[in-house]
Amino acid sequence: METLGDASRQALYLLFTGDKELWTIIGISFTVSLRAILFATPFALICAFILAYISFPGRRLLISLFNTALSIPAVVVGLTLYMLLSRVGPLGDLRLLFTQNAMIVGQIVLCFPILVAMGHSALQATDRRAWETALTLGATPLRALVTVIHETRFGLTAALVAAFGRIIAEVGSSMMVGGNILNHTRNIPTAIALETSKGSFAQGIALGLVLLLLALALNLALTTIQGKGEVAP
Amino acid sequence: MKLQGINFSRSGRTILSDISLQFGIRELTLLTGHNGSGKTTLLRILAGLLKPDSAALELDGNRLTGGWLRNRGILRANSCYLHQQPYLFDATVFDNVAYGLRRRGLNSSAIEHLVGEALEATALSHLRRRRCGELSGGEKQRVAMLRAWVLAPRLLLLDEPVANMDKPSRSKCLALINQMQCDNIAVVLTSHDPQQGELQISRHLHLYQGRMVSKGSSKNSPDDNSRDEIE
Numbered sequence: 001m002e003t004l005g006d007a008s009r010q011a012l013y014l015l016f017t018g019d020k021e022l023w024t025i026i027g028i029s030f031t032v033s034l035r036a037i038l039f040a041t042p043f044a045l046i047c048a049f050i051l052a053y054i055s056f057p058g059r060r061l062l063i064s065l066f067n068t069a070l071s072i073p074a075v076v077v078g079l080t081l082y083m084l085l086s087r088v089g090p091l092g093d094l095r096l097l098f099t100q101n102a103m104i105v106g107q108i109v110l111c112f113p114i115l116v117a118m119g120h121s122a123l124q125a126t127d128r129r130a131w132e133t134a135l136t137l138g139a140t141p142l143r144a145l146v147t148v149i150h151e152t153r154f155g156l157t158a159a160l161v162a163a164f165g166r167i168i169a170e171v172g173s174s175m176m177v178g179g180n181i182l183n184h185t186r187n188i189p190t191a192i193a194l195e196t197s198k199g200s201f202a203q204g205i206a207l208g209l210v211l212l213l214l215a216l217a218l219n220l221a222l223t224t225i226q227g228k229g230e231v232a233p
Numbered sequence: 234m235k236l237q238g239i240n241f242s243r244s245g246r247t248i249l250s251d252i253s254l255q256f257g258i259r260e261l262t263l264l265t266g267h268n269g270s271g272k273t274t275l276l277r278i279l280a281g282l283l284k285p286d287s288a289a290l291e292l293d294g295n296r297l298t299g300g301w302l303r304n305r306g307i308l309r310a311n312s313c314y315l316h317q318q319p320y321l322f323d324a325t326v327f328d329n330v331a332y333g334l335r336r337r338g339l340n341s342s343a344i345e346h347l348v349g350e351a352l353e354a355t356a357l358s359h360l361r362r363r364r365c366g367e368l369s370g371g372e373k374q375r376v377a378m379l380r381a382w383v384l385a386p387r388l389l390l391l392d393e394p395v396a397n398m399d400k401p402s403r404s405k406c407l408a409l410i411n412q413m414q415c416d417n418i419a420v421v422l423t424s425h426d427p428q429q430g431e432l433q434i435s436r437h438l439h440l441y442q443g444r445m446v447s448k449g450s451s452k453n454s455p456d457d458n459s460r461d462e463i464e
Contacts, residue, residue, distance in 0.1 A: 129320035132282050136314045137333035138384065151323055 010202035011209060021182070022203060026210055029187035032100050033168045036107035041160065044112050048119030049145060053131065063120065069113035075172030077109050082176045098179035103187070106173035111163035118162060122155025123148065154226045161218045169211055234311065234388060234419070235291035241274055241443075242286055248274050249285070249443045256388055256419040261410070261433060264423045266440035272423040273317075275440065276390045279421070281308030312388040317396060319377030321365035326357065326376050329365055333384045351383045355409055371402025375409055382413050389413060391422040407431040 014022050051063055083089050085097040096102040130151045134144035149156060171189040178185035180194060188207045195204040239252040249271045256262065266272045277283040281304070290297045290304045292311070297304055313333075321329050327348055334344045352358045357375060360368065368376065374394060381389055394410065395403045411433055414420050422432075439446050 127320055129316050129318075130322070132314070133316070133320040133322075134332075135282065135309060136280055136312070137380065138310070138336040139332075140336075143336060147322065 004201075007201040007205050011204075011206035014202060014206045015209065019206075022206055024183055025186050025188060025191045025207065028100070028183075028185070029168060029189075032103045032174075032187060033107060033164060036104045036167055037111055037160065037164050039104070040108045040112045040115060040163070044115030045119055045149060045156070046145075047116045048123055049148070051116070051120045052123035052126075053128075063117075066113045066116045066120070070117055072110070072113070073172060074106075074110055074170040074174075075176065077106055078173035078176030081106050081109070081173065085177060097177060098181060098185060100178070100185055102177040103174050103185060106177050107167040107170070110170060110173060111167045114163040114166055115159050118159030119156055122152045122159060125155065126152045157222055157225055161222050165215060165218065168214065236279065237289045237291070239275070239278060239288040240286045241271075241278060241283070247443055249278070252440075252443075252445050254279075254438075256421065258387070258417045258419055259414055260419045260435040261414045262419070262421045262436045262438060263432070263434045264421060264438050264440065265425065266423075267425070270440040271443040272440055273392055276314060276392050276421065276423060279308065279388065280312050280314030280390050281305040282314060311386060312390055313381040313384055313386040314390040315377050315381060315392060315394065317393045318370075319374060321368075321373055321377060321380075324365065326352075326360045326363050326365060326368070329376060330380045330383055333380060337384070347383055351379050355379055355412070369402070371398055371405060374398070374402070374406055378406070378409050378413070382409075382416070382418070385416070385418065387419060389418050389420045391420065393423055393425070396424075404431060 051059060051066075081102065082097070084091045085094065085102055086092055087097075096105070126148060131144055131148050134147040135141070139147060169189055171193055174180075174185070174187055175190045175193065178187070178190065180186050180190040186194070188211055192204045192207050195201065195207075235253075235255040237253040239249055239254075240247075241249040252275060254262075264272050264275070274283060278285045278288065284301050284305070288304075290307065292307060297307060322332060330348045330351060331344045334347060339347070349358075349361075352361055355375065357372075357379060360372060360376070365373065365376065378391070378394070391410065395406050398406065408431070410420060410422065411431070414433065
């Protein structure tokens with residue numbers, strides 16, 4: 001078994017020599033998670049806005065459901081999707097199982113409640129006068145929504161960072177519906193799980209470093225945005 | 234612009250009852266009343282931000298028969314409402330004043346010209362690049378008024394614009410209101426205080442428990458005793 005020092009040295013070597021397999025895994029991770037978050041965000045924001053600004057029967061129940069969904073284990077999402085997408089499942093004909101699209105669906109299910117719950121909290125805390133002021137100054141409801149989102153940008157950026165952090169690092173769903181196929185559905189967390197089970201730690205550490213650097217970069221970006229005044233839309 | 238038969242209730246409680254109002258250009262209407270008398274509710278209905286239980290809208294002599302959604306659009310297009318403590322977007326003074334003009338699709342040079350002119354006319358040019366979070370309460374109020382003014386609405390609705398202001402800020406705000414009134418805008422402003430000496434008030438309306446209890450010039454505004462008699 002490699003020592004931690006040896007494994008770390010090897011990990012850095014793999015990273016900086018542009019190891020093809022390693023960088024393919026990193027590429028897949030980012031492509032899948034970015035697509036998931038890009039797809040989920042607009043719908044989640046609209047959902048969060050409706051929950052924060054519009055009163056309707058069942059609203060509180062819906063908020064509670066989204067808050068509960070925050071703690072759904074990724075593996076349960078993976079299991080449910082596996083049953084739905086498997087050949088004998090109701091969505092088997094779509095032939096999505098063990099594809100990147102299936103991983104994206106799983107990650108959307110995981111990040112959507114985070115975006116809605118945190119987005120709702122951020123929008124709820126925003127001054128309602130922002131919405132009314134935008135409307136009274138001639139903004140359409142859609143434009144007023146954009147203005148409110150801009151006024152809430154710090155809270156919403158935090159929601160985005162939290163949601164992206166959750167899905168880029170999840171193993172359960174990606175492993176079950178992606179199948180951990182090399183060069184196709186193997187992403188950072190599933191690769192780390194596999195390499196560790198094989199006793200090969202160098203690639204695992206290298207990939208772990210990438211995740212850590214990503215977390216650092218995201219938080220630095222968030223701090224920069226929060227500290228920097230921006231021009232209104 | 235004329236609104237007739239405005240009724241509004243919430244949770245079974247009547248807030249406004251059979252209010253009728255008419256506004257002409259260059260009119261400054263002072264709307265007084267105690268807390269909870271319905272002043273803010275009335276302004277928000279006039280601004281198209283609150284749906285009344287019933288109301289009939291007349292514009293340029295034509296009675297509008299469309300539903301509330303249509304009337305709301307017309308009210309929003311013709312009026313501008315300022316909260317008691319106006320909300321300024323997290324941006325510079327220039328961007329705030331330009332917000333409504335941008336929504337109207339004006340090009341950037343026209344916006345630059347209009348905003349610059351307005352800032353100059355109100356002696357606020359020095360705040361042009363200042364972020365709104367850095368302004369004093371009086372400056373915020375004036376910037377918010379200016380933001381509404383550049384849109385040249387038919388009806389400007391000011392909710393207690395000088396409440397809790399020191400004397401110099403109050404004077405500057407009232408001067409700005411007078412300036413706006415001279416610019417073909419009908420101004421409605423609410424206040425607890427019927428004495429607004431520095432304003433050229435055209436009409437004084439008083440609300441008491443959701444009803445209009447007096448109409449007249451500012452000089453014969455009711456005091457508390459006469460209001461009790463009316464009731």
